[in-house]
Amino acid sequence: xxxxxxxxxxxxxxxxxxxxxxxxxxxxxxxxxxxxxxxxxxxxxxxxxxxxxxxxxxxxxxxxxxxxxxxxxxxxxxxxxxxxxx
Numbered sequence: 471x472x473x474x475x476x477x478x479x480x481x482x483x484x485x486x487x488x489x490x491x492x493x494x495x496x497x498x499x500x501x502x503x504x505x506x507x508x509x510x511x512x513x514x515x516x517x518x519x520x521x522x523x524x525x526x527x528x529x530x531x532x533x534x535x536x537x538x539x540x541x542x543x544x545x546x547x548x549x550x551x552x553x554x555x556x
Contacts, residue, residue, distance in 0.1 A: 504530075504531040
């Protein structure tokens with residue numbers, strides 16, 4: 471005896487929801503990275519360069535080919551220093 475098709479409808483709905491969620495998360499990550507693919511195997515150098523790019527362009531994955539840094543970049547130091555006591 472075969473399985474009635476009514477029993478397969480919930481499985482189709484579940485499969486569609488998993489597919490929609492996966493596609494939505496993929497699109498969100500793609501949009502969050504400025505239209506570029508997600509980076510993998512980041513080391514300290516990559517993180518440092520991504521931080522510099524964020525400070526230069528305002529985006530984590532943004533890059534610029536301008537030979538001169540924008541105004542205010544010389545004051546935009548990533549190093550955190552402690553506050554003076556006096």
